[in-house]
Amino acid sequence: MALQYTTEKQVAIAAVRRACALTSSVFNKLVKSETLTKGDKSPVTIADYSAQAVVNTILGRAFPVDPIVGEEDAADLRQEGAENLRNRIVDLCNEALTADLGLGDRAEWGLGPGQERTLDELLDAIDRGNDQGGPVGRRWTLDPIDGTKGFLRGGQYAICLALIVDGDVKLGVIGCPNLPVGDAESEDSQRGGIFTAVKGQGAEQISISGAKSTPVMIPSMEPGMLNLLESVEAAHADLAFNQQVSNSLGITRPPTRMDSQAKYACLARGDGVVYLRMPINALYQEKIWDHASGAVLVQEAGGVITDALGQPLNFGLGRTLGKNQGIVAAGKDVHGQVLAAVQRARSKASEATQ
Ligand SMILES: Nc1ncnc2c1ncn2[C@@H]1O[C@H](COP(=O)(O)O)[C@@H](O)[C@H]1OP(=O)(O)O
Ligand SMILES: [Mg+2]
Numbered sequence: 086m087a088l089q090y091t092t093e094k095q096v097a098i099a100a101v102r103r104a105c106a107l108t109s110s111v112f113n114k115l116v117k118s119e120t121l122t123k124g125d126k127s128p129v130t131i132a133d134y135s136a137q138a139v140v141n142t143i144l145g146r147a148f149p150v151d152p153i154v155g156e157e158d159a160a161d162l163r164q165e166g167a168e169n170l171r172n173r174i175v176d177l178c179n180e181a182l183t184a185d186l187g188l189g190d191r192a193e194w195g196l197g198p199g200q201e202r203t204l205d206e207l208l209d210a211i212d213r214g215n216d217q218g219g220p221v222g223r224r225w226t227l228d229p230i231d232g233t234k235g236f237l238r239g240g241q242y243a244i245c246l247a248l249i250v251d252g253d254v255k256l257g258v259i260g261c262p263n264l265p266v267g268d269a270e271s272e273d274s275q276r277g278g279i280f281t282a283v284k285g286q287g288a289e290q291i292s293i294s295g296a297k298s299t300p301v302m303i304p305s306m307e308p309g310m311l312n313l314l315e316s317v318e319a320a321h322a323d324l325a326f327n328q329q330v331s332n333s334l335g336i337t338r339p340p341t342r343m344d345s346q347a348k349y350a351c352l353a354r355g356d357g358v359v360y361l362r363m364p365i366n367a368l369y370q371e372k373i374w375d376h377a378s379g380a381v382l383v384q385e386a387g388g389v390i391t392d393a394l395g396q397p398l399n400f401g402l403g404r405t406l407g408k409n410q411g412i413v414a415a416g417k418d419v420h421g422q423v424l425a426a427v428q429r430a431r432s433k434a435s436e437a438t439q
């Protein structure tokens with residue numbers, strides 16, 4: 086019988102829910118000096134560090150031997166001069182960890198009043214995200230804020246946690262604090278949702294309070310009705326390439342642009358039908374924490390996810406997807422047509438450069 090991952094799912098949702106509350110509360114008070122620029126020039130904020138510390142602290146308590154592949158590490162925070170950042174992170178983490186128990190929380194996961202952690206414990210929790218990945222065994226992936234640029238501009242971002250066993254994603258949770266509850270394009274003033282999927286058990290959208298859960302499924306759609314979901318950042322994906330694929334498929338609806346794995350959440354509930362991500366730089370290797378939760382969510386919502394060559398994404402190679410080139414995710418009845426259009430556009434592009 087397939088494993089149910091019931092406790093893993095409960096813990097992951099509890100951790101992501103606390104990280105959602107933490108990051109939302111930081112946004113309103115964030116000041117410029119609380120954002121650093123990493124070696125690859127991407128931004129990281131006290132919210133990214135604190136969310137990773139909170140999620141890893143909870144995972145460390147519930148599953149002490151599970152390795153974690155997390156995006157961030159605490160090296161910059163341990164430097165002299167980072168004292169203000171460290172103090173803010175300790176306050177934010179302890180506020181999140183000691184908040185009253187909510188629906189589905191258990192005190193034995195180290196949550197609730199009186200569960201303060203020290204600075205050293207929190208920095209060590211961030212550094213528990215240093216696993217190098219691989220083909221064998223069980224491990225978590227965490228992107229504490231996916232779409233940090235979206236977070237900084239008050240747009241979409243996501244807290245993404247997944248469980249991978251022997252290279253196969255078994256559980257995915259995506260917290261989207263800023264996503265309209267009903268439909269991405271709506272002016273819905275109610276925002277926030279947690280999307281979750283367990284291999285073989287389907288996908289659901291849970292309200293941020295945890296009170297309501299609704300199954301999600303990608304609807305069937307005629308090719309003319311397709312709608313692309315794509316990045317906001319032109320440096321992250323080749324948007325001109327997407328336009329060519331759109332033209333070749335006869336898509337007339339404008340693309341929906343949003344940051345982060347919130348795109349996978351939208352795809353899963355039918356707010357868009359195709360997620361396309363072609364690299365700008367062929368040398369960029371996608372990170373496993375950027376796609377693991379989204380991949381299982383899309384599959385469990387009745388979709389298919391491959392790279393641009395139609396190959397499955399390989400989550401068992403290490404911290405990256407290795408040689409996988411690009412991402413094509415869509416409902417199962419249109420994925421084949423989209424992949425064919427992607428391949429036509431790729432051939433055209435390579436003919437043009439010869
Ligand atoms: N050069 C790049 N190419 C593709 N993705 C990138 C690149 N640089 C950063 N990213 C990551 O792309 C993701 C955002 O994708 P999107 O543009 O679809 O929202 C984030 O995970 C971001 O990291 P981060 O987690 O640091 O924000
Ligand atoms: Mg980042």
Ligand SMILES: [Mg+2]
Nearest residue numbers: 228231232375
């Ligand atoms: Mg990311």
Ligand SMILES: [Mg+2]
Nearest residue numbers: 156228230231
């Ligand atoms: Mg991130």
